[in-house]
Amino acid sequence: MFHITIAGKNLLFLPLLLLFIQPVAAQDMYIIPETELEQDCGLTLSGKVIDHDTREPLIGATVLIEELQKAVVTDEYGNYHFHNLCRASYSVKTTYIGYEEIRSSFRLSSSAVRNMALHIDARTFGAVEVVGGRMVRQAQTTETLAGRELEETRGLSLGESLKKLSGVSSVQTGPTVSKPVIHGLFGNRVLILNNGVRHESQQWGNEHAPEIDPLNAQELKVVKGAAGVRYGSDAIGGIVMVNPKPLPDSTGVSGELNLIGSTNNRMGAVAGMAEGKLQQLPLSWRLHTSLKKAGSAQAPTYNLNNTGFEEQNLAATLGYRQQKFGAELYYSYFHTKLGFLSSAHIGNLTDLANAIGREQPEEAGSFTYTIARPYQDVTHHLLKARGYYKTGDLGELQFTYGLQENRRQEYDRHRNTGDSPQLDLDLQTHTTELVWEHEPVSNISGSMGVSTIWQNNTYTPNTRALLPFFKSLTVGAFISEKWRKDNLQLEAGIRYDQKSLDVQRWGNSRELLKPAYTFHNLSGSFGALYDLGYHVSLSGHIGYASRAPHAYELFAQGLHNSAATYEEGNPNLVSEEALNTMATFTYHSNLRLNGELSLYYNTINDYIYLQLAPEYVLGVQGAFLKARYRQADARFWGADLTADYAFTNRLTLNNKTSLVYAVNRETGNYLPFITPSRTDNTLRYSFENRESSKFSDRYLAVGGLYVARQSRSDEQSDPVLPAPDAYFLLHAELGTSLSLGRQQLELGLVGNNLLNTSYRDYQNRLRYFANEMGRMLLFRVKILL
Template sequence: MKKILLVHLLLFSCIWVSGQGLRLSGKITDGYRHDLSGVRISIHPVAAVVFTDTTGHFAFTGLPKGEYVLKAEQEGYRSQSRTIKLLADQQVELVLQEMHYQLKEVYVSNNHIKERKQSESMNIEVVNQDFIQRNLGGSLMSTLSRIPGIKTIGIGSGQSKPLIRGLGFNRVVVVDKGVKHEGQQWGADHGLELDQFAAGEVELIKGAASFLYGSDAIGGIINVKPAAVPRPHSIAGSVDLIGKINNNLFGTSVNLLGRSTHWFADGRFTYQNYGDYRVPADYVQVYNYQVNLFKNHIRNTAGNETGLHLNTGFVGERFRSLFYLSNLYSKSGFFANAHGLEPRNVPAEIYDASSRDVLKPSQQVNHFKLINRSAYRFGRHQLEMELGYQRNFRQEFSQYVNHGYMPPVYPDTMRIPVDLEREFNKQVYDLNLRDEIKLGKHRLTIGFNGAHQDNAINGWTFLVPAFKQTTAGAFAYDKFQLNERVLFHGAIRYDYGQIRMFKYTDWFESQIVEDRDTTSQKLVRADNLNRRFNSLVWSAGLNYNAGKFNLKANLGKSFRMPIAKELSANGVNYHYFSYERGDPSLAPEQSYQADLGLGWTEEKWSVQVSPFYNYFPNYIYLNPTAQHDYYYGAGNQVFQYAQSRVVRYGGEIQLKYHILKSLSAEFLGEYVYAKQLSGDKKGYTLPFSPPASALLNLTWSPELSEKLQNTYISVDYRLTAAQNNIVPPEKVSPGYSVINIQAGTKVSLGSQSLMISLQAQNVLNTRYLNHTSFYRLIELPEAGRNLILSLKVPFAIKKANN
């Protein structure tokens, strides 16, 4: 660094001394006529560099006559180059367009997304904070479910997990700030521990992408990127306020950020509190039990969540190192009548007294994260590193209910609290290393990912044993730009993984009948187990972009290591009244997938079709058998993990049409078909297969006045087909149609602006069943009419141009 500075100093002093050359000066502004300071200006072939001052000005002096290329670069903006024939002193003005910047009307240049899509051979969708604000759902994942091919498995009003083209749980990788998010992905009864207010941009890859992230990325990747770093020499922030009618939610998110030239800090606090949600039904059928609902409330589904974020670091010219610290805490209740060994009766006078309290059964989740992302650029190389530590601590609380041979009254000698049904304590250490090398027409990335997990358990019931897991993988990925139109992709990756599971013995004695002798003993539910896996995966693809036409194709192999639950589960699932049993001999799941994307873009309309075909030689699934378990499962039906051949295919279609300048229409369609080709459930589909659906949208975005900008009124009409393709223990879900309305505007009052967005979800209060909802099996309809109002007030304490 010092050397470079010295060289520059020398260079400048030489120029200064010569003093006879020409002067090239200028000014840099953004698209809003703001001066930009700290912009890096380089000039070729002189190879000199200067930075703009606080008024956006810069100057090169002592230049001989000739042709120069001036380049302006700034973090968060698209770089600009201009060729200048310098014959006399000259002044230039350059405008830098923001890539995305949160304090403005969260603007993501379409080109940036378009370029990203055109240089990726897999099907990719990118959404920004604007999209999140407009479609704000109960959680980040439910917000994203408007995108074709993306669905969620939701529980309650604030928790959900992603489902990409029908694959979910451990088959979808969620990457947060460059590091794989690790919670309890295998469970359907809780959501992803992510704060949607803190998300900057979300990139979704539909399709197998194991070569980048290793095991688990079989269904796709959801890459949640943090907000862009603040502008140099600025102090700013924003306040978000949100309210929802259906579950009486209120929440806020406060953000404060600032940056000197190179150092920045960005803090955020989010709090949300909600009551029981309401459905258009007076009673529900929990299996065969009828449960009456009090004032349409789903009993005990209230909750609250708190998010704390602190991002800080150094942003230099060639080197940057960012730290992300976050802690997310949530507490929420489970539907009280559908938890335990069987549908339960609860005292209405206690449970219906308040719609805001969280009684048992309930869960508490705390997710702590510390991530460092560093990058260093030199020569042809871009070196990147992510170092992460995560702790996911989840507790499930429930009244003690003895089952099997547990004592009828909880012994007071037990050290485990009487209401602690389950506890999972996961600690994860991650290390990612990458080097992106530009070699002529090639862009080669080589990388390494390593992770270590330590999982402890507690509670009076048992499902999955404690385990430790270590994985390591190395990959090489090359993008080869053949010519302007054709881009080839090729990747190869090797992974090694080890999982060690620890023995679990019951705390109570069960009666064993052997040869007519009855003995009492503490049963071993899971034994020590040590498994090693390795896998070689690959991917090949191409992009063809010719004006209005674009094509992408990808073929790849992905894999997934069996998870602890699939190998060693041995307990009751209290939500499904089933007894789940693992298989320690499961092989790593493999998947072959072909993806195609075809698009045509005209000025007034565009169409995009993205079909896929996927084959699993050994898909791991939970098979409901005809057996009942006598000991551990308290007479519940045995669900046994097994593997079978599976074929899946389907796709999405997107049509956009600009009827008028301010009026546009959109059609989004999606379809997935899955079938098991072998095993016990041959001929059946896979669980949680989303039904075909279509979304018709009409958006009016009028330009009203200077004071009201970015105004929109948008109507979504979602049509969902019936899902008749089911597998035990699912039920056929009838088709339905739901109307959602979004509206919003940005009000400018002097220098202050205010963004208002209003949503009306399920406008007609339609009673419908979502096939992929966690509570579908107990016939619980989805939330009724809901109004969501959110306000965003950005503020600037010190503007970048002051």
């Protein structure tokens, strides 16, 4: 029985595998009967593979043309396609795990549609357990970074890695801090799920990068647009999921070692992973660790002083899995120390004006690994316990508990301040979630559940009270269902969250104030997915989410040293509400052109944003700009396009384009800090695998990223400095697998900003002070043990 489980799992990787095999087989194995040589060979054979009794499509079934030794795997609708067939007689074998295989022979004289109906194999029926999820599609646009594309980002931070996806950009603070932006929204509006647990840290800060090690991830998945139903109403912008590899199913121990190095900041990273499964017990385990160290980054013509960083990570997983129930224990530790561009730490408005007036930062310094003040030191612990229990034929009950502690220390550069940080925040979070996922009942499948989040935020005495003490409890319940019949899938969900927030802060006349709030937040979604045929699917999704204001937005009080801005919260804020409509058109499984276009229109009422006030704030350091949180009705709209064109089996052009527009609906003004339009085009060539060669899966890719000037900005949105110019960056990637005897290696080289272009990015908070990083080459070696 266990064997079947594994086979079921492996099947998921088959489509990927076959994608590579298929073109080779197609060229080498063509048998064209002599009598029909003159006839055209452009015929198509396609159809659906279905269960004979239920008429349900079978996803991942294999269809093989025996004469050609050409095989394809059915897609998420059970569809299969063969292109470029000649007129001939073919015997076709269709197989699917748990079903009896069928063979059919027919003569193909014109393009044809053949459906294959399979019968359940009586011998294996009842013992089949397909673990690890089917290929489930949803109406809401999602994008995944995995496999080779993810490998190419190894060594980069989470925020930088996600930029590979269309519609995703990042808000940066210098070269080391990068936060994901989805369709122009970021921070508290983008939920990050780290191994299934809501990542809870000081996400309100633009210079606070997510405390997650992407080297531990097997896939990074992004859900675009309001997606509040499943994980919490605050996901107005979308969700980023960082998913580690599932624990091993087969007995034995294996491992992997990654070595990464780069030019420019001379980064070195080592990541090691070991995993295994015990023979006697259904117990599996994994240990992952990584270390990174980098020196100061280099702009094309100068050193970016004090921009080095170091990072240490550890993750340990223990899993127990039985047929009916299972449990998993996961612990991860993240620690980073990151330097902050020294010349961007300024005193007051005059300093800011001086800095803007300079061609390059005042303190250039030279390359060093030393990290001096100002710097951040952040530690994040996550403990997760998860259990599931199969409720017979009905479905599965899952319980997840997460404990997180986030400690953020920021060391300013003032006079000799000893060893203590100026900002020292501690956030503790407990999350619980109980979900019941039920099996299809007359075409309806879905899940429902309840969750709680309890938080306590404190700061160390004698540090900056930028964010006050607060405790909050959020209790939520949701239900999400999916109905599917033939070519149509409908889905709907609703969630309710109640959040109580108790704040303790000191007032101006030294009295302890204890403001308390209760927020009620509703989320909903409705989506439809329609399969228009073998190549086209259409989906539409409407998502509603409402986010309670964060304690920072309500009570922030303090200086932002890099912006010479005094930020002030607004205790009168109410929840912001987003209604997001999205339409996606997918053109898939074609020989040459494939792609996806999605359009979105997002109306946000009471959008919370930081608005610069006309007056200044005076302090001992002089004058500062004053910024206060405000609310206004906003509108975001835009488009994401991903398209691939295969010139030949080996040469492909890939395009990723995204556009975002955002305005304040009340005043008609542009909103600040919105992603400029960008397009990335990459030409990729995959070399032929030769059996005699030690090298396989070799590829070479060259591409260019063009980011337009943010023309939708003006003096009102950016009063300090206008948006920087457009820029073009050249990048290249190459990779190969290498077998040295029995040892398998994967090698890769990625080059970014190859022309060493000097540029500044609109969404980098340090654009007032310095250029972006220059040319960088990233080398990586993966050793499978």
